[in-house]
Amino acid sequence: MAVLGPPPAPTVDPSQPNTLRWDDIGLVLTLDFITEEEEAAMIQAFHAQDVPGRDSKSEAKAAKRRRVSRHFGYHFDYTTFGASETHFTPVPSYITSLLPRLPIQSYLPDQFTVQYYPPGSGIPPHVDTHSMFGEALYSLSFGSAVPMQFRMSGPNDARKMRLPKRSLQPDGGAAPSRNQPGEGERDDDHHHRHEGKKGGEQQQKQQKDKEGEQEEEEEEQEPPAWELLLPARSLLLMTGPSRYGYTHAIRARKTDIIDGRTVPRRDRYSLTMRTVRRGSEVGCDCAYPGVCDARIREEMTRQDEARERRKYQ
């Protein structure tokens, strides 16, 4: 595990004291982006949507201290990535009313996920898919504050994103195939690339054993992670390096150290907002090919083609 360093100092324009900027990595945190009333309404709306059948399921999930996600707007069926079907769920007004306030107005999000994090839960380090969503990624925190970990991606992240994964192909794909870019490893949500879990974990371990010393060398090269406290009602905007080159994560912990004090985790919610890329917009030419799903897909295609050519030689 990489060492945890202090967060870099933000720039604050005195005329906008609620806006903390890390311009070199394209990160912006806006404090008090929503009011306490809006926050209360969003929490209420989240729970008002609990329908009996689903309720017991989410309760069971919560009992396991798992995140619960709800999608609004356009979302994909990532199980058939590439020929994915787009679904639309009407977007509630407590979400659409926020759009005119977003710092970037030239394009607006059309894909929204409300997530509930029971105390102690988190989200593994990941880079949100590059090719399927526009540059700006937003996360509005509500309910309570939580520290988010950021780390410049390194060779380990690139390797993990190329690990063979159990196939989700319609034919049943008996042979393990690589994870399709953009296909997450979470059951409830498929927008991310995570460090190995489930089927991947075992393969990851085997590969680790195989790689032995090389692995240790890479671990040592890992850039330091740092934590940024996301206060309730704050809006995080990731663009540029923080969006394309960094992993972000929330450690699963019962308590956090905030300003030197041990603070128990409480219910936390987030609203992530993304813009779905369509048609010719799908793709990416970022400066971080190691963790870019578009580049990984190209690599896979090239490898397949080379394999095909060898077959007929």
Ligand SMILES: O=C(O)CCC(=O)C(=O)O
């Ligand atoms: O909960 C958050 O603030 C972030 C969630 C996240 O990173 C994601 O869903 O991709």
Ligand SMILES: [Fe+2]
């Ligand atoms: Fe994310």
